[in-house]
Amino acid sequence: MIDSINEVIVLIRERTWKVGGEQGEGIDSTGEILAKVLNRRGNYIFAYRHFMSLIKGGHTNYKIRVKDTPVHYQGDDLDILLAFDQRSIEENWSELHNDSIIIYDSSKKEMQPLEGKSPTMAPIPITAMAKELGNEIIKNMVACGASAAALGLHPNDFDEVIEDLFGKKGEKVVDLNRQAFKKGFDYYKEKFNKSYPLPEPKGKGLYLISGNEMSGLGALLGGCRYLSAYPITPATEIMYWLLHHLPKFGGRVVQMEDEIAACIMAIGANYAGVRAATSTSGPGLSLMMEALGLAGISETPLVIFDVQRGGPGTGLPTKTEQSDLNEMLYGSHGEIPRIVLIPSTIEECVVYGKIAFDLAEKYQCPVIVGSDLFLGMSKKSSDTLNIDDLNVEKRYIISQEELDQFEKGAFKRYRLDVEDGISPRSIPGQRNGRYVALSNEHDEVGLEIEEPTLRKAMFEKRMKKLVGFDLGDLALEFQGNDDASLVLVAFGSVRNQLQEVLEHLQEQGKNAAMLIIKQLKPFPKDRVRVILERASRIVVVENNGTGQLANLILQEVGFHGKLEVQLKYSGNPFTVHEILHAVETKEGVVVR
């Protein structure tokens, strides 16, 4: 008996579960509870939130994919759908298959499957059972119980999480939740004998993290002690995270009246000497364009977190897209040195979030860290998160001792005779370091000028700062053989699906490789050229409609006529199937 169970478990490599319903009825918290439980027992999970820009109604869902190895994306298929309404079945029908089960809330009425497939239908009066316990709101716990039974989990697995979540509200609330859980659990066990066992939990000490949380953590580790921001989906969680943590570390978070003020305040704070940032999404980034130029010409550090969403205008506030790249690269009038970093995994959000502050201070220029909704709001189990070595090693501000070496008034903030273009920066409060940070073109001390020779020299000094800038391993990542005939190219979150695509292709015996570019500006063109030159086929995969990365490669490196581009701009992330299909058949792929 025991042997046969083990045999079954060994075969299970992955499992997918999703809860769907109207927004505002606890869909997210149902998913969050299960995600936490699975992560704690050592299951590798990836959790993706699908939601809408409204408070009540519509359709929202929370999907969890479980694997016996680290998982980077929510999966194409769906084994278990927990539906609170008929719309949830309709919206998610394409992911279901004949062996799927639809557990649905039968309290109000029966729900119907659609045509073409025959998943098992499992009616459970979830809301009615919650009402029996005296509180409809507890239906998400009933749903958790039913899900746990279907997934072959033990009720004890939930004890700790229930205690963590509701312990503060008292024993009565904890008990109520336990009862609700048990009701759902027992009902499923009693009525349905179908079990959908989970892959073996192989992880230890897994962290369940989102990109927005990791951006916040990265900022803190990078010495950020000031955030001025304006709330915007999907970036607000960075603000929440820093609001929760910065004050404990001596920092401050200010909610400003708009993104213009938020970004310019961050420049003011940086000028004063604190490492400061702002966080936003596309519409906010558009309002920060003038500030980018100000930081550039005044040579003031600035870090902007842009969590991209569907554009333009208000666009798709709750959907993922990678369409801000051009704006990050080129936005703002005039020409400035800037650094654009795009993390490609949730763990990388902490790394790039951290180094952004070192780089901004060192190079005295804006640094944009561009994640997206997919990375920002999804959660994954991580066994590679390691922050031990993320420390502020050095400050790049001139010391009082150095300033005292100058004759009174002789310090030149924008001195031109610096080989690397980086003129030492003083901060207010320091004696003998007086200067005016200037948004006009200026001379070495900070007086506005229009004299052509000086303008040229000052411009060149600024641009020189980033000549040859290359973050090495952090600039790009190549996976596969050097002689790979097919190279898949991407930036940002698409990497997560691409990782699986690559595994599939390699399993099929194809000599495929993957190039992920993370330092988008300055663009590591020479290294990209070497990689792309030796490939016979290049496919660029992007979550936008115009191929912004492909255009950048064409502009910086070349390969006209050789770049195949697959784009998606529906608001949803790619599925692995879509990319595989496009790579195999070239359907939907355009050649640039």
Added chain:
Amino acid sequence: MTETAITMKDFRVSENPTWCPGCGDYTVLASLQKAVANIGLRPEEVVLSTGIGCSGKLSQHFGSYGFHGLHGRSLPIAQGVQIANHNLTVIAAGGDGDGYGIGMGHFIHAIRRNVNITYIVMDNNIYGLTTGQTSPTSAKGFKSKTTPAGSAEDPIRPLHLALAQGASFVAQAFSGDVKEMTEIFEAAIRHKGFSLVNCFSPCVTFNKVNTYDWFKEKLIKLSEQPDYKPQTHLEALNYINEHASLVTGIIFKQEGRRAYHEEILGASEIPPTDVDLTITPEQKKELLAPYL
């Protein structure tokens, strides 16, 4: 090293301003230099953030740290500096176009935050640097290149707005009276919280209506009105309303209010600029614990 007494010379720079002879901004510069020297502030303890326009050039001619930023954005810079390091004395300055046009949103919000800064608006009722266009404080009917038939709009009433929004210090000064302006600046800088000083600073080149003589004839000095002792914002508002805002002096002052840096979450004696950035391995462990 013995510290020498601070004088206004410590706030001078070698370069000469590029304002027109007779420009009201000269008086603002001199009064501000005198005021900070009177208080005994050292140049390195002061930050002057300015916007764009003739007024914006003030920071280049003032011997403290400065930030000559973007049009309308002197306040977000100034607030960022002050909250980041509340040990500094932070002054923002700009013109009527800068502050009450493009920067209006920041003005109202800075008032409601009560950030401890002094905001000096050099109000000449016209855009000067761009050679004479109607500004937000130009009177209705005012003729300029952009309103050849006379402005069709009512002017902004900055004092009304500041009082209505509950500003903790509201004053008005006139470039024709350097002594009073200096006293007002001193009081404004000493005041803890947001201080507005609207300064009538005539544009001698492009504004032929709101001239020194025009102001001299019309302005009432509040210091000469012994009965003027407003207890509330509303009393002050009524008074300036009755006098078409043509008064100089401290219009309203609210003592004892806490400034933003004392109210904000995480408020502490130690400003963010002075925080040790070390995060210990134990702290890192604690930071990650909630994700297990």
